[in-house]
Amino acid sequence: MSFGADLGYEDRPGRRPPDPRATRVWWLAPAAIGWLGAGVVLLTLGVVARRPDVVAIGVPLLLGLAWGTSRRPQLVPVVRLTGDDQPTGSTGSTGTVEAEVEVAPAEQPTVIALRVRAPGHRAAEALVVAERRTLGVSMRTVRTGRRALFGLSHRAVGADGLLSTVSAGDRPLTMTILPSARALEDLPLSFRLQGLTGPHTSRRAGSGGDLHDVAVFAPGDRLRRIDWRVTARLNTAPSTPGPGAPRGAAIDRLYVRRTFATADATVMLVIDSRDQVGPRVSTWGDATRLREDETTSLDVARHAAISLARQYLSAGDRVGLEDLGRLRRPAPPAGGRRQLQLLTQQLALAEPEGEPTRRQRIPRLPSGALIVVFSTFLDDDAAAMARTWRRAGHRVLAVDTLPTLLISGIPERLYVAYRIVAMERTDRLQQLAGAGVETLAWMDQTTDPGVRLTALGQLRGRR
Missing domain, CATH: 2.60.40.10 (Immunoglobulins)
Incomplete structure (x- = not known):
């Protein structure tokens, strides 16, 4: 500092x-107390010993002290x-x-x-x-x-x-201290997009840009969608050709070009603020021992969540927030700059509140939403919720927010306990992958999370 x-x-x-x-x-300062003590001692010694010179030394000290305190x-x-x-x-x-x-x-x-x-x-x-x-x-x-x-x-x-x-x-x-965001490119989307307009191409026919197919004109189709070239090519020739027959083909069917409709994605960010662990395993039982240069798991979760929220909102999608550490209503999905400010505020205020409260019910999230869970997965609660949401048909992305750990120099007893917790955590992540939940380690030293998210963004099919 x-x-x-x-x-x-x-x-x-x-x-x-x-x-x-x-x-x-x-009040009297220590120097004034010294003046008072020295003056009293010199004055007493001078009077007892009948030494006017000693009295003359002590009296100015007392007079100066009296003058200084009178001008308080x-x-x-x-x-x-x-x-x-x-x-x-x-x-x-x-x-x-x-x-x-x-x-x-x-x-x-x-x-x-x-x-x-x-x-x-x-x-x-x-x-x-x-x-x-x-x-x-x-x-x-x-x-x-x-x-x-x-x-x-x-x-x-x-x-x-x-x-x-x-x-x-x-x-x-x-x-x-608000969390910062990093730049991301392509991000994964939900299996089913919603809305009648948006930045992404959906799988249903509607008003869009990409060609879906060519179909026969039906009630409700717009006239500007008629493809006259396809109509002229697919209509049959006259059945009685001859000198008196009319030229050209008889147009008895009109064909229109149908395109893929556009829609937006609904994304729910689920942050697990029930615990906050640092990179040093020796501090897991005492959060007060964390240093200012050590990024905790909750700091990683805030950074990852706001990075994804900013990218989704800038693309025109709707983003909401659910905090597993607070029994409150989640922030509903919405779009725009104001929603980004709201999410930033709520992420900054997310912190452990005493002993974690076990939820009796799984939070109900919007249908068809992409659910991104940010947790250390040191217990079964967040992993169980992710599997439940996946079985309900959501596309679920589990983001591991555990920071890069420092385990060297810890006692043997603590190291054995850490190894047990680490093995249980590895089993949870493997169970998530086996249940169809896509996993991502935000602090992975080998793979950049942006590259992993880009790869997941290319997968849109239901698994």
Whole structure:
């Protein structure tokens, strides 16, 4: 974490500071207590020993202390930590989060000792003059979601060092780090497209661009669909040819060109926010030990889900969201930029809420939708739901969000437990593949997920 720039702070003029009025009071600083003790001791020794020179040394200390405390200011400087709820620039590869420390001075010159702390970083300290200013602080993180990132403690000291305030700390600054999205190309679609118009070609005849077949004109067909060349070629010649017979063929049937109709896809993103594990297996039992440079499984799920949502929505499809960690109504499928903002907000707020609650019923999702499940599959719940949806006729894509694991250096007992969990997880993924659920590892080191999604996007037939 960095505190301002260069010499420890960065002035940003033009910002309106907070109200300088406060209820905090001034107290004797450690230096003043030293003056008081030294003055009393010297004065006592001088009187007892009848040494006027010693008394002359102690009296100025007491007089200076009395003069300094008599000019005690009524107000103290106000320091406040502020920041945007959704800071810009926090998404993407940089992962830099910024906040600001606003300072309002008192009526007399003072000095403020600042200490800004952030999770996973050493605290940054600075000693600044209490002037009307705004200081910038920043930290780097790869984590996403709504989290408490910055904490501030401060203490004001008078110009003579005799008076100071008690160290005060504000509540941590809570900020929402939105997940970033990567560029994707072709994506898989559902087995059955819906709607009367859309960006994709469906399997039924209708108003579209690709040729379906040529058929005899029937009631309801549009006249502009008549193919006159095919009509002239397929109509029969006159049955009584002769000198008096009319020229040309008798047109008794009209033929029209039928095309494939266009439609859009319905996609339901199902995120499993019941647990959040990091790359180090030793931290699976304690989420507080996760570092800011470690991407968790929930961070991977948010990144993968928003990447797919942005691509589907940009293509004109409808996307919804279901969170297995919350017993709430899912976000219904919709399209447009507003839907992307809604999904981004809900994905950023998805986090474990205490002990996972087991669902008694499988969530009901729109008929014919493509269901994409984002989970670590460390238990049977998400895998069982995926198999149920597949048996109901949906096309289901299981995205493995487990990050690249670091298992070196862990105790043998913990390694044995990890191996048991890993084997059970491998069996679940194999059972999903056997049930017709297409699987994809988002953090696979050998295959790029975009390439795998492109390959799945070329498969449209029902399996």
